[in-house]
Amino acid sequence: MAQRRLFELCGADPDIRFSPYCWRIRMALAHKGLEAETVPWRFTQNEAIAFAGSRTVPVLQDGERTISDSYAIAEYLEATYPDRPALFPGREPGSLRFIASWADRVLMPALASLVVSDITDLLRESEKPYFIESREKRFGMPLAQVTAGREERLPEFRHLLQPLRAVLREQAFIAGAAPDYADYIIFGSFMWPRVVSPLVLLEADDPVQAWMDRMLDLHGGLARGMPARRAAG
Amino acid sequence: MAQRRLFELCGADPDIRFSPYCWRIRMALAHKGLEAETVPWRFTQNEAIAFAGSRTVPVLQDGERTISDSYAIAEYLEATYPDRPALFPGREPGSLRFIASWADRVLMPALASLVVSDITDLLRESEKPYFIESREKRFGMPLAQVTAGREERLPEFRHLLQPLRAVLREQAFIAGAAPDYADYIIFGSFMWPRVVSPLVLLEADDPVQAWMDRMLDLHGGLARGMPARRAAG
Numbered sequence: 001m002a003q004r005r006l007f008e009l010c011g012a013d014p015d016i017r018f019s020p021y022c023w024r025i026r027m028a029l030a031h032k033g034l035e036a037e038t039v040p041w042r043f044t045q046n047e048a049i050a051f052a053g054s055r056t057v058p059v060l061q062d063g064e065r066t067i068s069d070s071y072a073i074a075e076y077l078e079a080t081y082p083d084r085p086a087l088f089p090g091r092e093p094g095s096l097r098f099i100a101s102w103a104d105r106v107l108m109p110a111l112a113s114l115v116v117s118d119i120t121d122l123l124r125e126s127e128k129p130y131f132i133e134s135r136e137k138r139f140g141m142p143l144a145q146v147t148a149g150r151e152e153r154l155p156e157f158r159h160l161l162q163p164l165r166a167v168l169r170e171q172a173f174i175a176g177a178a179p180d181y182a183d184y185i186i187f188g189s190f191m192w193p194r195v196v197s198p199l200v201l202l203e204a205d206d207p208v209q210a211w212m213d214r215m216l217d218l219h220g221g222l223a224r225g226m227p228a229r230r231a232a233g
Numbered sequence: 234m235a236q237r238r239l240f241e242l243c244g245a246d247p248d249i250r251f252s253p254y255c256w257r258i259r260m261a262l263a264h265k266g267l268e269a270e271t272v273p274w275r276f277t278q279n280e281a282i283a284f285a286g287s288r289t290v291p292v293l294q295d296g297e298r299t300i301s302d303s304y305a306i307a308e309y310l311e312a313t314y315p316d317r318p319a320l321f322p323g324r325e326p327g328s329l330r331f332i333a334s335w336a337d338r339v340l341m342p343a344l345a346s347l348v349v350s351d352i353t354d355l356l357r358e359s360e361k362p363y364f365i366e367s368r369e370k371r372f373g374m375p376l377a378q379v380t381a382g383r384e385e386r387l388p389e390f391r392h393l394l395q396p397l398r399a400v401l402r403e404q405a406f407i408a409g410a411a412p413d414y415a416d417y418i419i420f421g422s423f424m425w426p427r428v429v430s431p432l433v434l435l436e437a438d439d440p441v442q443a444w445m446d447r448m449l450d451l452h453g454g455l456a457r458g459m460p461a462r463r464a465a466g
Binding site for chain 1: 327331337396408413
């Protein structure tokens with residue numbers, strides 16, 4: 001059997017996986033019914049994934065093939081395992097680029113502004129300087145300042161989810177009656193705050209929360225098995 | 234031959250069609266290679282479409298069938314004419330609800346805040362009171378105030394298009410290598426300001442503008458045949 005390995009971001013605890021992009025692929029693999037050994041990877045371990053020509057995870061090794069970048073991995077899985085359940089709604093994998101773009105350019109920055117300072121606690125001492133320095137450079141301010149007043153900014157964040165909420169009022173999944181990679185893209189983004197932050201982002205009666213619950217139940221409760229930080233806090 | 238008629242919004246000039254939702258369907262019909270007589274409809278002509286149980290256009294009459302709501306019409310066309318080019322990327326028409334939701338809840342309000350006051354000029358005197366009153370009620374202020382300072386707000390508007398722009402840097406159409414209903418949804422939204430307003434929304438080197446040009450060329454230049462207000466101004 002060909003070896004399949006997924007390099008996934010973790011912090012001090014190797015079992016706590018919080019990368020939104022890795023979650024997209026973990027769910028995509030489960031959707032296709034493909035087993036993979038998951039390999040914990042930490043922020044400063046550049047040499048461990050240098051073979052992939054990438055500085056970021058996820059990285060997927062599938063037998064002789066190595067693929068990085070979550071969207072490229074999803075396209076690879078679809079092309080390589082076409083007889084398994086489809087990740088893309090049709091022939092054209094580019095058709096989900098808009099939702100990925102919205103996730104990466106609208107949803108992720110908004111989430112970061114609410115939870116990025118919580119991540120530091122999860123990291124090894126040796127990774128903290130890299131993380132803090134690189135993220136403070138990105139935001140142009142101390143991380144505590146990025147997330148300051150976040151409780152007051154929750155209504156604004158929830159408003160940003162309107163396009164998503166409207167869809168989930170009409171149908172069970174973003175893709176329609178059943179989930180596909182569109183759902184995994186957005187779900188991965190939400191797994192990130194779920195695992196790293198005690199902040200409760202969604203109101204209990206939000207259709208987005210009901211969808212999250214459905215997503216957490218998929219594939220034998222795969223994602224529900226990952227401890228949520230808020231549950232512990 | 235069964236009669237096919239599309240009721241489309243117009244103003245004083247019956248040939249000037251500016252409804253974003255009607256443009257979605259006009260393009261969808263062309264994509265499927267379906268001819269339709271287009272019937273001009275004006276804001277206060279409720280009785281003319283009362284047979285459809287709708288107060289808004291587009292309304293499509295296709296032989297014995299009457300359908301309203303643009304998304305429902307697109308789904309109807311896909312289901313009724315499955316052997317013609319597909320409007321949806323796969324089996325599940327719900328898969329484009331997110332992009333429609335983004336168009337309706339993010340893009341359209343942003344466009345309205347830039348051009349809504351320009352529409353009044355296009356209307357018959359008899360329709361103006363309805364239009365002004367209903368829109369001022371929606372915005373909670375005079376229409377001139379809604380669009381005030383719009384030139385200064387263009388950078389903010391262009392920033393809002395980032396998720397779209399990133400996709401169109403990577404591929405020719407929102408759907409991928411070829412357009413589908415995802416493209417028509419967004420394109421319809423942009424036809425609205427193009428036809429009603431002299432305001433130039435996009436910078437010349439914006440990938441969104443290049444995509445608009447490709448869309449205007451589709452189906453024998455169908456949409457390019459509609460006069461742009463800025464071209465006259």
